[in-house]
Amino acid sequence: MNNIDMSVTISGVHLKNPVIAASGTFGYGSEYEGLIDVSRLGGICTKGLTLNPRPGNNGMRLHETPAGLMNSIGLENPGIAAFIEKELPRLRSLGPAVIANLSGSTIEEYAEGARLLGETSIDMLELNISCPNVKAGGMAFGLDSEAAAAVTEKVRKACANKPLMVKLSPNAPDIASVAAACVDAGADALSLVNTFKAMAIDIYLKKPVFENVSAGLSGPAIRPIALRMVWELWEALRQYGKVVPIVGMGGIANTEDALEFLMARAAAVQIGSATFAHPAAMIEIIDGIGNYMRREKLSKIDELSIR
Numbered sequence: 238m239n240n241i242d243m244s245v246t247i248s249g250v251h252l253k254n255p256v257i258a259a260s261g262t263f264g265y266g267s268e269y270e271g272l273i274d275v276s277r278l279g280g281i282c283t284k285g286l287t288l289n290p291r292p293g294n295n296g297m298r299l300h301e302t303p304a305g306l307m308n309s310i311g312l313e314n315p316g317i318a319a320f321i322e323k324e325l326p327r328l329r330s331l332g333p334a335v336i337a338n339l340s341g342s343t344i345e346e347y348a349e350g351a352r353l354l355g356e357t358s359i360d361m362l363e364l365n366i367s368c369p370n371v372k373a374g375g376m377a378f379g380l381d382s383e384a385a386a387a388v389t390e391k392v393r394k395a396c397a398n399k400p401l402m403v404k405l406s407p408n409a410p411d412i413a414s415v416a417a418a419c420v421d422a423g424a425d426a427l428s429l430v431n432t433f434k435a436m437a438i439d440i441y442l443k444k445p446v447f448e449n450v451s452a453g454l455s456g457p458a459i460r461p462i463a464l465r466m467v468w469e470l471w472e473a474l475r476q477y478g479k480v481v482p483i484v485g486m487g488g489i490a491n492t493e494d495a496l497e498f499l500m501a502r503a504a505a506v507q508i509g510s511a512t513f514a515h516p517a518a519m520i521e522i523i524d525g526i527g528n529y530m531r532r533e534k535l536s537k538i539d540e541l542s543i544r
């Protein structure tokens with residue numbers, strides 16, 4: 238039996254395995270404690286945090302589609318100060334690496350949030366410039382290279398002591414340019430994809446399902462597109478000479494799905510919507526990757542890469 242080492246290091250952050258709970262789908266970790274052994278996860282991304290508390294969007298927030306899930310949560314969260322005081326100590330004690338997902342409406346708000354989080358024990362900052370469900374800021378920063386670079390640079394300066402991962406939008410017309418601009422502005426790693434902008438209509442009420450009209454699509458429906466984006470982004474960064482670790486996600490629901498992303502050169506994967514339907518999905522994926530590595534006689538995660 239070969240010895241396997243499932244740990245990965247992303248921009249200096251050690252994860253005991255490459256499976257991370259995706260932002261917005263795992264609360265602050267402790268919510269799942271009675272359901273699964275949370276300590277087995279490689280990392281946990283918090284729900285999107287903003288400087289001030291946000292109540293989130295009115296109206297419908299979740300809507301299922303064939304093989305997918307649409308959401309319009311609108312970044313409901315208690316604000317960064319409350320997170321630091323009430324949630325972080327428990328989250329920290331669970332064991333997995335702690336990745337704080339940061340959002341904002343203005344660059345100043347992002348920077349101040351980053352500064353506060355930089356003074357805590359978090360392991361990494363995930364800068365969310367890709368939320369499609371807020372009217373101001375959010376995805377607007379992630380669609381354009383200049384805007385993405387501006388917010389990345391400010392956050393980098395405000396939080397110089399933490400590794401910075403920028404979460405990209407699949408809705409950007411030119412993801413590779415946005416990614417390169419973020420790396421130039423100080424991003425240590427990139428994660429993708431956030432949700433795809435989508436829409437549903439209630440044919441009986443004869444109006445859009447969501448108050449904001451559009452919402453973000455996640456789940457198995459987006460997986461092949463997300464995988465293609467991860468594959469192409471790695472190649473684009475290589476050509477630019479700007480390779481940084483890429484954390485892949487989008488519709489991963491089982492071991493095979495996760496392996497596809499790791500083979501496409503994702504340094505780690507995040508799992509979101511699958512956890513709602515099956516809370517043990519991440520644990521099964523960790524075990525499944527280990528079994529695959531033993532069967533294939535691989536000893537390290539990066540040996541999974543097919544490029």
Ligand SMILES: Cc1cc2nc3c(=O)[nH]c(=O)nc-3n(C[C@H](O)[C@H](O)[C@H](O)COP(=O)(O)O)c2cc1C
Binds near residue numbers: 260308310
């Ligand atoms: C209900 C819900 C809430 C989400 N909230 C956030 C968030 O606060 N910040 C963020 O960066 N991504 C958020 N996301 C996006 C996920 O982290 C992930 O990028 C996306 O859902 C694709 O992965 P999946 O198909 O495995 O769910 C949310 C997704 C869902 C379904």
